Amino acid sequence: MIHVDQVSGGYDGKTVLKEISLSVERGQLTGIIGPNGSGKTTLMKMLSGVMKPLKGTVYINHRNISSYSSKELARTIAVLPQNGDNSFDFTVREVVGLGRYPYYKGWLKQSDKHDEEMIDKAMELTDVKQFASFRLQELSGGERQRVFLAKALAQDPEILLLDEPTNHLDLSNQIKLMDLLKMWNRSRELTVVAILHDLNLASLYCDNIYMLNKGTIRAEGIPGKVMDSVTLQDVYEANLLRHEHPEFPKPLISLNPLESEKVNSFNDLQISQQNDRLVVSSSYPFKTLSSTDSFKWADTFIFEEEHVQKFALQDQTLRFKIENVNHTAISSSSESFGEIYVVASMGTTNEPFTIAVFLQATLTEASYLQIMLAINEAIHTPTLLKSDLRSNICIASTQTGEKILSAARNTNFAQTLFTLVTKAIDTAKQKGDTRSKETMDYQMFLERR
């Protein structure tokens, strides 16, 4: 459909694009990403025929783009430029109607029934029909962007080229626009090439991505292949990290501030007993993995008896059911990397133990899982619990300081943890067995530390 062969070009004798080659198949949604000044818009100008390459050729449907007449090209390619255009005195319907211009015959610029239907449809899809009689200057930036998209769709092109289409749009309209493009792309085999600055939108919506850097293609392929942390950090010269989307097989990219912005949540850790509840809290969150939830950041951990009146949970709070707050024990240790606290409590019949580990370290996701396994083993070894009984385990780490790359069973780290968990469980069990009424003075525990 689109074939770019060894294209070079630029402005005033300055070469911006250097021997670029790429191919876009019919019905594909292709993303062009890359830092400012990498040549994305220049490439788009070559694809739309606005700019001629100094070297190389752009083919559209196997024909050199320079052999198309302007009307022929406009029936094949629609362009949504970065800053729209300046049709401010026109009404919205008139602007969208301009999209039908390539289909008007002869000198008489008269729309027919089919043209009007296409205009209506494009306005409905982009939700701008309500503004039909408004002048463009009366609309917000996001509304105008939708009008320009309607104009491009009214053009009923085979290829749609978009330069940062989500500019000016709020999150909801970004998703709506990308969903609409995808729907149009799938249902009508519309070929879409979009410059996207938002790497996550590019990852979620594009079939294929070209990453430009300094006028050349640095990486190309499906999002999962193109977006790796090393390439992104190198090209964008920023601390970008790749994660995996929880629901879709796509990468997600996070921006990370300077390390110095991280706060050690242990500095402010409070443990207190409030009636039939034990509360561990900090002003700064811990990254947690618990057996009942996926990864999340939490700053409040409530261990409470089943009968207590529950209050609504806030986003950063985790709640654990325990049998009796007085049958709770804490063990702790100061290690070379930082502190470890283990809170253990007898659980309910189906969940015999509740164990929460608080760590002052940086854990990888693999370490979280290994710790989960180590704790499971520590629970089952001394108590000979049947393995089908599910304990409630939570691992909370400050994500500051030393990185724990492995918490495998043979490491000192895993062994320390094993000892601490076993000790806390044994103490909690003893308290339960003797039905001790003694309560642990958590404030004293903290002061002793």
Ligand SMILES: Nc1ncnc2c1ncn2[C@@H]1O[C@H](COP(=O)(O)OP(=O)(O)OP(=O)(O)O)[C@@H](O)[C@H]1O
């Ligand atoms: N009209 C122009 N005249 C001269 N130089 C230009 C012109 N347009 C762009 N350039 C230069 O070409 C280079 C690539 O610009 P281009 O707009 O293609 O980058 P881009 O990747 O789209 O950037 P951005 O993400 O900032 O929109 C830049 O160094 C820019 O200064």
